[in-house]
Amino acid sequence: MKVLSVSSEVFPLIKTGGLADVAGALPIALKSFGIETKTLMPGYPGVMKLLQNPAVRLEFSDLLGQPARVLEAEHQGLDILVLDAPAYYDRPGGPYLDTNGKDHPDNWRRFAALSLAGSEIAAGLLPGWRPDLVHAHDWQSAMVPVYMRYYPTPELPSILTIHNIAFQGQFGADIFPHLRLPPHAFATESIEYYGTVGFLKGGLQTATAITTVSPSYADEILTPEFGMGLEGVIASRRDALYGIVNGIDADIWNPATDPVVHTHYGPTTLKNRLENRRSIEEFFHLDHDDAPIFCVISRLTWQKGMDLVASTADRIVALGGKLVVLGSGEAALEGALLAAAHRNPGRIGVSIGYNEPMSHLMQAGCDAIIIPSRFEPCGLTQLYGLRYGCVPIVARTGGLNDTVIDANHAALAAKVATGIQFAPVNEESMLQALRRAMHLYADQKVWTQLQKQGMKSDVSWEKSAERYVALYSSLVSKGMT
Numbered sequence: 001m002k003v004l005s006v007s008s009e010v011f012p013l014i015k016t017g018g019l020a021d022v023a024g025a026l027p028i029a030l031k032s033f034g035i036e037t038k039t040l041m042p043g044y045p046g047v048m049k050l051l052q053n054p055a056v057r058l059e060f061s062d063l064l065g066q067p068a069r070v071l072e073a074e075h076q077g078l079d080i081l082v083l084d085a086p087a088y089y090d091r092p093g094g095p096y097l098d099t100n101g102k103d104h105p106d107n108w109r110r111f112a113a114l115s116l117a118g119s120e121i122a123a124g125l126l127p128g129w130r131p132d133l134v135h136a137h138d139w140q141s142a143m144v145p146v147y148m149r150y151y152p153t154p155e156l157p158s159i160l161t162i163h164n165i166a167f168q169g170q171f172g173a174d175i176f177p178h179l180r181l182p183p184h185a186f187a188t189e190s191i192e193y194y195g196t197v198g199f200l201k202g203g204l205q206t207a208t209a210i211t212t213v214s215p216s217y218a219d220e221i222l223t224p225e226f227g228m229g230l231e232g233v234i235a236s237r238r239d240a241l242y243g244i245v246n247g248i249d250a251d252i253w254n255p256a257t258d259p260v261v262h263t264h265y266g267p268t269t270l271k272n273r274l275e276n277r278r279s280i281e282e283f284f285h286l287d288h289d290d291a292p293i294f295c296v297i298s299r300l301t302w303q304k305g306m307d308l309v310a311s312t313a314d315r316i317v318a319l320g321g322k323l324v325v326l327g328s329g330e331a332a333l334e335g336a337l338l339a340a341a342h343r344n345p346g347r348i349g350v351s352i353g354y355n356e357p358m359s360h361l362m363q364a365g366c367d368a369i370i371i372p373s374r375f376e377p378c379g380l381t382q383l384y385g386l387r388y389g390c391v392p393i394v395a396r397t398g399g400l401n402d403t404v405i406d407a408n409h410a411a412l413a414a415k416v417a418t419g420i421q422f423a424p425v426n427e428e429s430m431l432q433a434l435r436r437a438m439h440l441y442a443d444q445k446v447w448t449q450l451q452k453q454g455m456k457s458d459v460s461w462e463k464s465a466e467r468y469v470a471l472y473s474s475l476v477s478k479g480m481t
Helices: 018-031 045-050 107-122 143-150 173-178 199-206 215-220 231-236 270-283 306-318 331-343 356-365 381-388 398-403 409-413 427-442 444-456 462-480
Strands: 002-006 036-042 055-063 066-075 078-084 133-137 158-162 196-198 209-212 241-243 293-297 322-327 348-352 368-371 391-395 420-422
Touching: 002 018, 002 107, 018 036, 018 078, 018 133, 018 462, 036 107, 045 078, 055 107, 066 107, 078 107, 107 133, 107 143, 107 173, 107 199, 133 143, 133 462, 143 158, 143 199, 158 199, 158 462, 173 196, 196 199, 199 231, 209 215, 209 462, 215 241, 215 398, 270 293, 270 356, 270 444, 293 306, 293 356, 306 322, 306 331, 306 348, 306 427, 322 331, 322 356, 331 348, 356 381, 368 381, 368 427, 381 391, 381 398, 381 444, 391 398, 391 427, 391 444, 409 444, 420 427, 427 444
Parallel strands: 002 036, 002 133, 036 078, 133 158, 158 209, 209 241, 293 322, 293 368, 322 348, 368 391, 391 420
Antiparallel strands: 055 066, 066 078
């Protein structure tokens, strides 16, 4: 089976969040099932620099007003199609934001162009290759199934995966004439959304199937609390909605071989984590003692519950713990966390920014990771924690709920617990979870069992890939009948 995947970011070429990890890992996991995936992505400057010997496969003289080429290259096991359109992607800043942290004003055109190119490839424009199915990711490529509807691609099924419904790609109606869609596409059963153009909304209406990155999130987005205004649209497509939990690349995230981990270890050699712990204490200028180190590796935003970490940081220290934070985001939260570190020298350390190697080392050296997200479609950080014996302390929501087994009395007795859950998502509830963690940590036999059980969890892509293969096969067979 041949699959065209379309994504605005793909690890290891470009990453701002979990979308990149999924778009990079799923095609590789699908190979063992005989699925051949080509992944179309934008030609950002950093991506173009990493391409080795790319071949020009396709040229557009006018892709929504600009010339573009499709280049093909292999990169670390991935078959990558890069949309080389300098007018859209060759600019400073990130994939979505400029150097001032503001949205690129033409994001609608940049990602509509990506989607239109994807639909052309789906229709067979790429010489010698035509997919059996198209898999789009989030709002940035959600227009692929929209273009496929209005530039008919007979019997070719499409899947749209929602990684985070909070980001919807909503733009003013004035852009519609520039999308090169027929007038009747501006309708409620397509991309019209309360008088605006909704990229994600259009994809939800036109894709053959919709997936979310965890079963719980599939249920949650049917409600007003989590549906972000699109719950009605999703409810109307409920029969086409599937929740498939993400996995992680178990070769990249492996404490026994990870090149950035100072001392490798496994479930039977957990004592080797001590050297990694010492490295964490040195990096964050923490006191060298036996107090548990709680860590946070996150975007510093309200959605991620980072305001709760900032407001309880002093009390984490009062409970007898230490806290280290790695991430960046809202300026007020960055400032609040840095102030907490200033008030608690030796007990709290904060590093503002993105540091992939340090995120690995923190998982390998810290005792527990706090993930207090108010909503979390899947989350990958808790999966890394499980893999590395860094016990997850998570809000009971979305994929966090699906992947972490709470250390209640029954689960501990049965030796199946892998972490600590808490609800509701507020200060007192989170502090109670941290008190539970402190109590469990005091009994190292129980804590070690919790670590080992987490490390036994199957957090790889294998089971999830099997579910995607089953869904792909079902959709393709229906399209052939």
